[in-house]
Amino acid sequence: MNWIINRDENWYLGGESGSGKSVLLTAIADKDKKTEIQVNVLNKSKLKPVCLYISQWYQFKNLEGVANFYYQQRYNKQQLKDTLTVGQELALYGKENQLDFTELDQILIALNFSSFKDAQLIELSSGEHKKLQLIKAIWLKPQLLLLDQPYTGLDINSRTNLNILLDYLASQGVRFVIACSEHELPKCINKYACIENGQIKELNGVLPVVRTIPLITKVPSFLQQTPKPNADVMVKMVNVNISYGDKQVIKNLNWEVKAGEKWLLQGHNGSGKSTLLSLVNGDHPQSYANELYLFGSKRGSGESIWDIKSHIGLISPELHWYFDKEASVWQSIASGFFDSVGLFNNLGYHKTQQVNELLDYFGLTEDKNELLVNLSLGKQRLALLARTLIKNPELLVLDEPCQGLDEQQTAHFNQLIDGICSTERTLIYVSHNQQQLPQKLTHRLVLNQGEVIENSTYNLEKELA
Structure with missing residues (x-):
């Protein structure tokens, strides 16, 4: 060079x-x-x-x-x-x-x-x-x-x-x-x-990325089978408040996510989006002090954090940052079956085939035995996106899922999300970029300093028009 x-x-x-x-x-x-x-x-x-x-x-x-x-x-x-x-x-x-x-x-x-x-x-x-x-x-x-x-x-x-x-x-x-x-x-x-x-x-100027490797567009077969929702209302929050000392990051928040809805979650940096999602994912200890319902059960009624996570496929910048990069690509994807950071269980034939399908879809087959830490950040993110989908969850929580991806990879992933988001699968999608969103979003929640300033139906085509 x-x-x-x-x-x-x-x-x-x-x-x-x-x-x-x-x-x-x-x-x-x-x-x-x-x-x-x-x-x-x-x-x-x-x-x-x-x-x-x-x-x-x-x-x-x-x-x-x-x-x-x-x-x-x-x-x-x-x-x-x-x-x-x-x-x-x-x-x-x-x-x-x-x-x-x-x-x-x-x-x-x-x-x-x-x-x-x-x-x-x-x-x-x-x-x-x-x-x-x-x-x-x-x-x-x-x-x-x-x-x-x-x-x-x-x-x-x-x-x-x-x-x-x-x-x-x-x-x-x-x-x-x-x-x-x-x-x-x-x-x-x-x-x-x-x-x-x-x-x-x-x-001569900024040009679109032209990829030399054709991307697979067919939705993996196991993702074509939409899981049946566990409840009619997946998430319900009633006057939720989250504070750290004198600092209040969520204020009197009310939100209901019904099965099959596809939500866009937005707000400026520091508006409370990550904290809100930590309540949905079962990761926030203050969820027990609030009126919060997940998958039809009130939080704190005997369910474990693993019961909650079994319904959810999650990707976020923080999960990527803290993930065990010493695991191989194959192990990282397979760990999504067990919601673990790294793989500690053996897979049967059908689960192994699911991992292989996603490796093919995301163009990672040749990298499957590489350590995650040795890949570019873009490929690391693709592996963790595959991990998010591996158990075919009824609720997808995608927090800035396309960070680190080029334009073609972003379009490829959002095409997959649109392909698997039938009437029964539920989606919560976070992005600051209106040009990098899936088409099937139906609702939008916007936060400002921990408060809801918009809760409405949403149509991406009208927004871009």
């Missing part, structure tokens, strides 16, 4: 999921380079003489310096004092890098993050973690900033404001490479390229 980034250029970098975008950006930023990559910085500049890479995931540690977190930890108030607060994290970062603290408040306001200063890092959702990554990068003002999927998990307003901030940084001399599948880029982007077969291909 040959690539030259000149000092007056800001690049968009595209390509299929797994084409090597993250690998390339990591190599450019790697301080212990073993490749012939040269990054030249100006010593006489107001900008930091560094090349900074912002990865797709935000990595943080607890107060003991380790990152051994578990999926439900952010909902357990007994565990919330295990990490720094956002304010403490930013204070340390600013001190280490000798940054101007008067600039920080402006960045926090622009990304609507001022109210999170006292929040523990473990409390933040994936979108909020992404904002914290971006705030630190913008505050630092490096000479070269490499952004890997910077819009992932951000609400519409935050995406718009991020582009404004990036344009401002560009006017100050910061240069960018932005790897993403978005088309609404900052105005400062003036060069376009994609990675094809391990090579840089310069483009």
Whole structure:
């Protein structure tokens, strides 16, 4: 590969999921380079003489310096004092890098993050973690900033404001490479390229991804058999309230999801979507203190968390982040039968065939024995989407399911969701992107600061029109 980034250029970098975008950006930023990559910085500049890479995931540690977190930890108030607060994290970062603290408040306001200063890092959702990554990068003002999927998990307003901030940084001399599948880029982007077969291909503009491998469109046979709903009302919440100390994240919420309904759940970052879904999934301990009904039974009436999860197929950014990446692709998918993080049971013939069908559908057959951690994030997400579907659940809870996927993979997955969402299967789908939704959504719930501001029927075609 040959690539030259000149000092007056800001690049968009595209390509299929797994084409090597993250690998390339990591190599450019790697301080212990073993490749012939040269990054030249100006010593006489107001900008930091560094090349900074912002990865797709935000990595943080607890107060003991380790990152051994578990999926439900952010909902357990007994565990919330295990990490720094956002304010403490930013204070340390600013001190280490000798940054101007008067600039920080402006960045926090622009990304609507001022109210999170006292929040523990473990409390933040994936979108909020992404904002914290971006705030630190913008505050630092490096000479070269490499952004890997910077819009992932951000609400519409935050995406718009991020582009404004990036344009401002560009006017100050910061240069960018932005790897993403978005088309609404900052105005400062003036060069376009994609990675094809391990090579840089310069483009005239942002173009759709053209895949070289045909995707299977036939719905796997076992998913064509819609499971019978266990109850007429799958989820019912009556005046639900969730608080952490003085902070109330869900306020007097009423919501009913009937069998066969397909809900779009939306709201800005920090509006309470993840907390609401944790009640549906049985993961939130405060569900026992509220009037909550799941699959026809009141929460706390003798059912176990495994009874609840047996009805649900779940994917979320947090589940992906905490998942056992040392499991193989095959084991990761098969673990969905048992709602475990990793596979600890043997499968019979029919369940094995179901795993193989989904491997074929998602194009993962050749990767089935690879460790999940060794795959691109896009392929990791495909494996976990297959895990979500493997037991053919009556309720699908899909929280930003297409994060990390390219446009073709996103369309492929949503086509499958439309194909299996008959009149009896129930769906809760979370996405900030109106252009990346399945067609069969019937209702929408919108949250703002933990309160319902819209509960209505929904038609995607009318919305886009």
